[in-house]
Amino acid sequence: MIEPVEPKIERVILMAERLIEALEADIAALERGKPSEMRTTHPEIQKLSAIYGKEAAGISPDAAKAAPAPLRETLMAVTRRFAETLSRHARILIRVKNASEGMIRSIAEEVDRRNAPTRTYGAKPDMTQKQPGAMIFNSVV
Numbered sequence: 001m002i003e004p005v006e007p008k009i010e011r012v013i014l015m016a017e018r019l020i021e022a023l024e025a026d027i028a029a030l031e032r033g034k035p036s037e038m039r040t041t042h043p044e045i046q047k048l049s050a051i052y053g054k055e056a057a058g059i060s061p062d063a064a065k066a067a068p069a070p071l072r073e074t075l076m077a078v079t080r081r082f083a084e085t086l087s088r089h090a091r092i093l094i095r096v097k098n099a100s101e102g103m104i105r106s107i108a109e110e111v112d113r114r115n116a117p118t119r120t121y122g123a124k125p126d127m128t129q130k131q132p133g134a135m136i137f138n139s140v141v
Helices: 005-031 043-057 061-066 069-115
Strands: none
Touching (some): 005 043, 005 069
């Protein structure tokens, strides 16, 4: 027996709306500098995402065209909003990743610079002097 397309589309719309809420919460958390508050890392949201992918893939273009016009328009609007929110989420994650990698690279370069041998002038320079530790706390980088 073939399942009617309307209930399937309604489920996909509801799941997409929940995923949009989670993505928007992630965006807000990242903008506040609180990545630990991201919702998309929760197992429930990850499971919902997997189910959404399966359900959405099960709706053929012909089935969507056969749905009543208001339902089809809602599906298109939610799908568009989901794609836009997902794109914004990805851009913010890339920015955070680039900033984190840049800070780590700067810290590593500063540690290397501080651990480099001291160059002195003279007949027999002592090239073995290094500053202690991999990281020096309370230092401005």
